[in-house]
Amino acid sequence: MDGCRFGVERKKWELPFLAEAEELAGLRRVMRLHLGLWGLHSMVDAAQICVTELVGNVVKHVGAGTPTCLTVSMNGGHLRIEVEDPDGQALPTLVKASGLTEGGRGIALVDGVAARWGVILRGDSKVTWCELATGLLTAGGHVHGVQVAKAEALLGLCGLGERMGSSRHELLSVTEAAQAATGLIADLLHWLRAHGFDVDEALDRAQLHFEAEVEGGQS
Numbered sequence: 569m570d571g572c573r574f575g576v577e578r579k580k581w582e583l584p585f586l587a588e589a590e591e592l593a594g595l596r597r598v599m600r601l602h603l604g605l606w607g608l609h610s611m612v613d614a615a616q617i618c619v620t621e622l623v624g625n626v627v628k629h630v631g632a633g634t635p636t637c638l639t640v641s642m643n644g645g646h647l648r649i650e651v652e653d654p655d656g657q658a659l660p661t662l663v664k665a666s667g668l669t670e671g672g673r674g675i676a677l678v679d680g681v682a683a684r685w686g687v688i689l690r691g692d693s694k695v696t697w698c699e700l701a702t703g704l705l706t707a708g709g710h711v712h713g714v715q716v717a718k719a720e721a722l723l724g725l726c727g728l729g730e731r732m733g734s735s736r737h738e739l740l741s742v743t744e745a746a747q748a749a750t751g752l753i754a755d756l757l758h759w760l761r762a763h764g765f766d767v768d769e770a771l772d773r774a775q776l777h778f779e780a781e782v783e784g785g786q787s
Contacts, residue, residue: 578606578707580641587626587636587653595619595638602640603647607710611647611702614681615640618698621674622651622660625696628674630655642707646683646699654693715781719749726752 581602585591596616603612619638626636630653639650662675678685678698685698710716726748757767 578642580639583638585636585638587623587630587634588632589624589627592620592623595623599640608647608702611700614700615647615649617681618649618678618700619651621678622649622696622698625660625674626651626653629658629660643699644707645702645704645709647702648697648699650695650697652690652693652695656689656692656694659687659694660696723748723752726755 583595583598585595596619599615599619600612603609603615623636623638626634634653634655637650637652639648639652641648641650660675662679675685681700682698683701685696688695688697704710710720757770760770761767
């Protein structure tokens with residue numbers, strides 16, 4: 569499978585902020601939220617490490633309170649994280665730190681979790697970036713789970729593409745896809761009710777089943 573057949577789009581987003589140590593926890597929360605919305609739950613820990621270290625580098629080597637911008641996007645099947653600051657002189661370097669050495673450890677952590685990283689100079693500013701391998705083949709792809717594939721096939725049988733006026737080359741928004749999936753869940757609840765099943769019990773059992781599979785790493 570070369571990506572989601574309905575092409576749910578992951579749009580680039582930017583967040584300007586002032587680089588402060590106190591902002592790091594908030595940036596990690598924002599990253600977790602957005603990656604959750606993108607369905608990239610397994611990438612959260614690595615992405616949070618990269619954001620923490622790249623922004624921490626700005627605080628330490630450029631200065632606290634520096635106007636900074638975080639940009640997150642997809643580059644093919646890679647998650648790209650960029651941190652821009654207005655100092656084109658203080659360049660991050662990779663130092664093979666020993667167990668007792670603190671200097672250079674931040675970039676070493678980024679180098680350890682990222683597929684690649686680098687620095688782009690833009691006049692009086694710079695962008696330090698890294699890319700994480702998601703395992704996806706395309707920017708609009710999804711995780712290769714049995715449950716995901718079954719749900720996608722069922723949505724296809726229900727005519728999601730036709731109802732939304734979509735084609736294979738036209739991406740559906742997250743909202744459109746979610747509306748279609750929610751409608752399908754409602755239809756299934758009607759089916760259960762018509763056959764004498766307790767809808768609330770069915771929802772509870774489905775939630776427990778889902779949580780057990782997520783904890784077991786099956787989706």
